[in-house]
Amino acid sequence: MAADVGGDPEAFGVFYRRHVEALLAYLLRRTRRPEIAADVCAETFAHxxxxxxxxxxARGAARGWLFTIARNQLIDAARRGQVEDRHRRSLGIEPRDLTDRDLASIGELATHGDAVELLLAGLPDDQREALEARVVQxxxxxxxxxxxxxxxxVVRKRVSRGLRSLRTQLGGEDR
Incomplete structure (x- = not known):
């Protein structure tokens, strides 16, 4: 990723846009508070x-690295009782005041994430684990x-069966 992004702000912007909603949804499901999810998300991307x-x-996909950092930021915030802003400050990024509309938009992400978690929970453990590793990570x-x-x-078959099961649960064709 460092080579892809390098010093190119637009390349980092592409990475950000590709993952920000999923990261916010992940954080929101864990905090249930849009303002904390937004703060941890901002600090994660700054980090x-x-x-x-x-x-x-070689150690894994950039998305997995991003979510690991977010998880660690969340754990640290819980321990301290507040979200750290060290990385944002070091980059000179000012905190953004969230509007009610921003908070509502973030809140909507939880609805989609909860539905996905419910669908995944209905899969056998081996299929869920393979799908999460392949698709999420x-x-x-x-x-x-x-x-x-x-x-x-075996992994390909588990992913295929998991996707077929999800498609069936969503009322799609079973191919």
């Missing part, structure tokens, strides 16, 4: 921007297979 040089794609099949101690074809 990522500061630490692009340490990202190692964007890990490749080889990496997932190694971590689960199964073959790549």
């Amino acid at each position: 990522v921007l500061e630490r692009l040089d340490v990202f190692d794609p 964007e890990r490749d099949y080889h990496e997932i297979a190694a971590s689960l101690a199964v073959s790549e074809s």
Whole structure:
């Protein structure tokens, strides 16, 4: 990611736009408070921007790295009782006052996330684990297979079955 983004603000903007809604939804499901989710999200992206040089794609996808940082930011905020803003301050990013509309938009993300979690919860553990690793964490099949101690074809089959089951639950065609 560091090579892709480098010093290019537009490339980082693409990364941000690609992941901000999913990250906000993830944080909102855990905090149930839009303002805290927004603060942790902002601090997470600032942290990522500061630490692009340490990202190692051999250890996993950028999305997984982003969500790991967010999880750690959330844990730290819970321990301290407040969201840290060190990374934003070091980059000179001013805090943004959230409007009621902003908070409502963030709140809407929880509805979609809750529905997805319910659908995933209905899957067998092996399918859910494979789907989360492949789709949410964007890990490749080889990496997932190694971590689960199964073959790549087993992982592909679990992902395929999980997707087929989700499609069926959503009333789509079963191909």
